[in-house]
Amino acid sequence: MVKAAIVGATGIVGQQFIVALKNHPWIEIAALAASERSAGRSYKKAITDASSGALRWFCEEPPVEEVMEMPVQNAIELDISTIDIVFSAIESEQAKILEPKFAVAKPVISTASAFRYDEDVPILIPGINSEHAKLLQIQRKSRGWKGFITPIPNCTTAGLAITLKPIYEAFGLNAVIMTSMQAMSGAGRSSGVLGLDILDNVIPYIPGEEEKVQRETQKILGNFEEGSIRPARFNISCTCTRVNVREGHTESVFASTQKACEVEDIARAMRKFVGSSGETELPSAPKHMIIVHEDPFRPQPRLDRHMEDGMATTVGRIRKDTALKNGTKYLLVSHNTKMGAAKGAVLVAELLIRDGYIS
Numbered sequence: 546m547v548k549a550a551i552v553g554a555t556g557i558v559g560q561q562f563i564v565a566l567k568n569h570p571w572i573e574i575a576a577l578a579a580s581e582r583s584a585g586r587s588y589k590k591a592i593t594d595a596s597s598g599a600l601r602w603f604c605e606e607p608p609v610e611e612v613m614e615m616p617v618q619n620a621i622e623l624d625i626s627t628i629d630i631v632f633s634a635i636e637s638e639q640a641k642i643l644e645p646k647f648a649v650a651k652p653v654i655s656t657a658s659a660f661r662y663d664e665d666v667p668i669l670i671p672g673i674n675s676e677h678a679k680l681l682q683i684q685r686k687s688r689g690w691k692g693f694i695t696p697i698p699n700c701t702t703a704g705l706a707i708t709l710k711p712i713y714e715a716f717g718l719n720a721v722i723m724t725s726m727q728a729m730s731g732a733g734r735s736s737g738v739l740g741l742d743i744l745d746n747v748i749p750y751i752p753g754e755e756e757k758v759q760r761e762t763q764k765i766l767g768n769f770e771e772g773s774i775r776p777a778r779f780n781i782s783c784t785c786t787r788v789n790v791r792e793g794h795t796e797s798v799f800a801s802t803q804k805a806c807e808v809e810d811i812a813r814a815m816r817k818f819v820g821s822s823g824e825t826e827l828p829s830a831p832k833h834m835i836i837v838h839e840d841p842f843r844p845q846p847r848l849d850r851h852m853e854d855g856m857a858t859t860v861g862r863i864r865k866d867t868a869l870k871n872g873t874k875y876l877l878v879s880h881n882t883k884m885g886a887a888k889g890a891v892l893v894a895e896l897l898i899r900d901g902y903i904s
């Protein structure tokens with residue numbers, strides 16, 4: 546079994562890592578770490594609110610009893626000599642310090658944005674751009690590390706890049722315009738979104754999010770050529786908002802394709818899309834990366850975020866758009882803390898284990 550440490554184990558994404566690794570056939574949880582605040586406590590104590598005594602467990606699955614008595618270590622002091630892989634679920638500021646420290650010796654798979662835009666760092670979605678993993682050898686060499694850092698995309702990028710991939714392959718893309726309606730859990734536990742700010746409301750701005758989604762989508766759909774990633778060359782413009790939904794990001798996408806195509810052509814390309822070879826066999830992979838609905842009242846976060854245990858992107862309302870040249874528009878729902886975070890990172894680990902990057 547591959548021994549994993551989860552850094553940021555007490556947060557929303559950290560808890561999803563614990564759920565994703567429960568009974569995992571290849572990977573076991575060997576260490577949990579978080580900030581100084583949680584260090585030295587049992588996991589259960591660390592996620593129990595000190596004043597009310599309430600367990601602060603955010604997953605829809607029941608708390609994982611197997612980890613409740615495990616000690617939480619201080620991430621900065623974490624000894625990874627017996628660990629094979631580090632899953633990082635901390636904010637970018639801390640990731641900038643901690644992830645390189647771990648990567649000197651061990652592979653780090655991160656949900657943070659700290660290194661996503663570095664030239665020698667891929668942003669992996671297995672089945673979409675698995676070949677970008679080759680960049681990890683170059684990263685190891687150039688940084689002199691035994692390990693590496695490989696982040697997954699921002700949770701809003703994931704569903705967008707997955708659904709654009711079959712369109713881009715079959716018809717090419719001139720331009721993409723996307724507006725997101727993002728779930729509250731996407732903001733994390735601290736600082737998070739205050740109930741009274743989001744109740745009966747839509748927050749029209751998420752700092753830094755639009756630039757991240759634009760840049761990452763082009764990088765993920767880019768080509769790996771001569772040792773680097775050449776970003777895909779289409780125009781992309783995003784508006785990212787926060788809505789009163791617990792989990793599951795909804796996105797309204799407009800795409801102008803290079804070749805003319807009909808709604809049925811887009812739906813067919815999405816339905817038959819299985820990603821690159823063999824990825825659907827990985828333990829956490831969805832059997833269908835994209836599920837296309839005919840019902841015009843789908844997708845909805847409450848009804849669709851659980852599809853394939855949160856790993857499928859659901860699409861509906863595919864229509865022609867007459868404002869754009871060769872225009873098509875659709876809506877998607879993607880689970881932000883599963884495919885968009887922890888389980889998506891576990892899927893990356895499975896790909897890298899299968900392909901010999903992690904042993």
Ligand SMILES: NC(=O)c1ccc[n+]([C@@H]2O[C@H](COP(=O)([O-])OP(=O)(O)OC[C@H]3O[C@@H](n4cnc5c(N)ncnc54)[C@H](OP(=O)(O)O)[C@@H]3O)[C@@H](O)[C@H]2O)c1
Nearest residue numbers: 553555556557558579580583620634635657731733734735
């Ligand atoms: N939420 C999502 O939907 C989502 C999706 C994709 C990516 N992400 C990214 O995933 C990361 C984690 O997000 P989250 O939503 O899980 O945040 P969160 O709920 O606020 O959790 C943050 C975690 O970081 C730990 N932490 C704080 N300061 C630390 C330090 N100095 N050293 C070590 N650990 C420290 C916290 O531990 P304590 O409990 O000890 O404070 C906690 O475990 C972020 O980079 C976020 O952008 C989030």
